[in-house]
Amino acid sequence: MDRSILMDKVNAQLSEQLVGKRLIENVYNKNGLLIMKSQTILNRIHVQNFLAHRIDTAELNIETIGPFGKPSSLQLSQEMDEAVAVVRDVFNEVLNSKKLPLTEIRKSVIPLILKTVEQENVFEVFAALQEKDDYLYRHSIAVGTISALIGRQLGYNEIDLLQLTMAAVLHDIGKLYIAPELLSKPDKLTTAEFEIMKRHTILGYELVKKTIGTSSRQALVVLQHHERVDGTGYPLGLIGDQIDHFSRIVAVADVFHAMTSRREYRNPFPFYEVLMQMEQNAFGILDPTIIRILINKIMQTMIGFEVILTDGRQGTIVLINPYDGTHPLIHIDDNFEDLSKNNSLQIQQILL
Template identity: 40%
Template sequence: MDSYLGRILKNDLINAYGVTVIPARSVLNAEHLELIRKQRINTLDIVFTDEQPQTPACREMVNGVVEVSKDLFNSFRLTRKVPLADIRKDVVPVVQEISLLPDIFALFEAIQGKDDYTYQHNIGVGVLSTLIGRWMNMGQAELSVLSLAATLHDIGKLKIPSELLNKPDKLTAEEFAMVRKHTIYGYEMLKETTGANSHITLTALQHHERNDGKGYPLGLKEEQIDSYSKIVAVADIFHAMSSKRPYHEAMPFHSIVEQMRRGSFGALDPHVVSVFLENIVKRTVGRDVILTDGRVGEIVYLNPHNIETPLIKIDGEYIDLGKMRDLKIKEISI
């Protein structure tokens, strides 16, 4: 039913008891599809209009909420208080709305950090974490906490000199040790903030912890790490690697997927990684992709044994990436 995403209902969808589940004119999103499954609505009863949904431009939504969050975060420098209530009211609802946009690859492009990385990163990680939470079937109350925790995960960087955060060269050992302290600073800032529960404070502290104990700041392992922190860690890595940053260019799609699978970015929670990557990759069927040799093709079939090496159609020819080690997907077209 993923092909239904973003389409407009012509008629009300009614369940077996005669109750309208989704009203006519609704633009179907992921939550609607889940509702259709749970209510066991016959897909033959679903009729769409030929209209295109009038959704706000994703990039405009992201830019707008980045500016709002930037102002709110910077208010800390004057008041020395985390504006938690304002972020919950003015930022989190937009983060959640962006995460519901039907084309996740257009969404990924819109949230990539480019010019104002620090603040775009906060929103990008908030959106990606919300997506993962929804794919892990979190309830709305849990999802709201996760969105807030993810958006605030790097708030401790407000106490790190901006010239260090934006340094184009490799950090020295002393500078890296200073940047690492943002996890401690964030925890301390949020611990003193009214309304910040343990998931929010621990996410700021633990989003760089890894399952094998090789993360920081405390070297925690597996069950010692907060469950929300594990989700944010995956979103944090994906957004950082897919964004242009002061000291590196954005990585190609295939490299990020492969390296996350291999654990090249540290021992991330395997269940969270699996849910995230499989939900991304299964949405590539029917998409145009740019291969590493420059050719453009369409993904027509996923390899069940390795979904990252699909069957590609190029000008009537079919190419199995599972049999061509040197050919990869460089980019998903939007």
């Protein structure tokens, strides 16, 4: 085989294995020269650099990260950690006292979410919340943020936005009553286990409904957030307009964040696959209008962001196609790549 063809094949294989991963340790060549720093998110140029320096890539200490890269705002990351701690304390109080104290969530978590949405800083939030453990608490805040973003795009007034955001933060609270080993089980749930898992909607509904200071609509969101508009959801198998509009928003937000998050049993999906699977109803038929609002807003927010493509190249989003929002125009070096005209190329990761 021609040497250049062989090198292209090796390069392609390494790109597939390494692009989008993050270095945990510095990388040095055989002479002890630092060629790449810890925390670098790898792209195709980095892979070529490894080959040029004859670095044994099998020895690299790397980790898989989510589709939003690493948060660049230390302040926001710290604020999110504090919000997660509040949610954790509130949820722990539920387990200890069987009561749901809402004051701290209202005082610190909800204002932070709404401020973030107002500043359109959602990617930083996603990055901060995908970085660490405590999935249930981080997921609650992320779903609250995404739901608030959608509500704002729909023109909700302040009262409805506050009510929606609180409902979204509480949507999975019933999982406190589900065994942790079931929540993190790496294999597919058995029929009996899935029946137990489905009860988190009812258990959460009962808790929120009897809590002073919550509304019946917020309790309804907790009950309905796994319903699907074609009747394939649970616990009641509701159809279309039988599902509250808040619940349909939270269902979309729930699926989006779950797919972009690392779990004990799987790595996060690449960004393009999240969008594709949501559009193709891979997780049941969600409200298509709400999906479109979320995707359009996310893509518009991405103008000016650097991204890594599925072929390992790195570029900047410069234009969103109004007829095909998930396939923007990318500026790469001195050229432009129109993803709407190249179905084989997608956005792998967003760099912050």
